[in-house]
Amino acid sequence: MSLMLGIDLGGTAIKSALVDRSGKISDPRSTPTPQGDPQGLEAIKALTDLVKSYQQTASVAGVGLLVPGLVDPENGIAIYSGTLGWRDLAIADLLEAKVGTRVTLEHDVTGIAHAENRIGAAKDAKSAVVVAIGTALAASVILQGEVYHPHPAVGELGHTPTINQRPCVCGLKGCLEMTASGGALSRNYFAITQEHLGAMEIFDRARTGERVAAELVQEFVDVLSTSFVYISALLGPELIVIAGGVSKAGEDLIAKLNEALDQKLTIHRRPKLVLSQLPSGSGSIGAGLLAWERLI
Ligand SMILES: [Zn+2]
Secondary structure: OEEEEEEEEOOOEEEEEEEOOOOOEEEEEEEEOOOOOOOOHHHHHHHHHHHHHHHHHOEEEEEEEEEOOEEEOOOOEEEEOOOOOOEEEOHHHHHHHHHOOOEEEEEHHHHHHHHHHHHOOOOOOOEEEEEEEOOOEEEEEEEOOEEEOOOOOOOOHHHOEOOOOOEOOOOOEOEHHHOOOHHHHHHHHHHHHOOOOOHHHHHHHHHOOOHHHHHHHHHHHHHHHHHHHHHHHHOOOOEEEEEOHHHHHHHHHHHHHHHHHHHHOOOOOOOEEEEOOOOOOHHHHHHHHHHHHHHO
16 A cells, blocks of 8 residues: 655654555654754755665655745745755755655645644634744644645744844844744743753743743743734634644643633634644644645
8 A cells, every 4th residue: 555754854853654645644753853964965865764764664655745944845945944054955856866756845834734734623624823833933824724825934923023032043033932932941941040941841840830930931821822813813713723842731821822812802703722633743644645635
């Protein structure tokens, strides 16, 4: 039986799985992303090895590949990634030439939203916004049952100003993802306490009332809920789906965001806030489903 290989290449890990037509996965794997690789040559080597390894045990009909940053899916080019340092990397063609299988490229959060749209929380919604919060923050819009992504920078919600003034990798100050992301929580906590903690530990400490953690989580909720107000005012989505690693903060985070929205939304359509129910490798699922739709 032919399967698609879905690959989500992130800043720290390359997550992959075989994906059947219904989105069911098998043989999920995670390998480290090569670091210090601005030309992307090491990444292409790692991807080639990975695809070849899957080809030995399965009939791989095509590859769906997700990468972060600005992406040109039609031409298979990773235009820019601040995380990886790439510029104008023709990654789909380069990989295709090495593995002899067709490759389709997409932006990581678009791929995650595609999985939510086809088989996840947004499956039955006419409109939804998927907000992926992990190391960074980005969003994707689902309208009339399709992901709406007309330009590479659409969805870059993480780079919009907030009341905070923390400098951002994009050159601005006060970007949303400098406060409301897992990476930011860890950095901001370290800046105050000199203690390295993961975002989930900081959420846990906030729950037990530790002052620094509680203040940072409150700030996180304040700026994120304000961004939800703009989303609601403009798009009025039925759902906002929280995906990415931070979704593990769970119903407690949803409750805090709902409480904040009670104060901030008036005449607007109130979105239902939900957590992604897909496994943590939802990027690989989305990548595989995209491959099924584009390459067959
Ligand atoms: Zn920024």
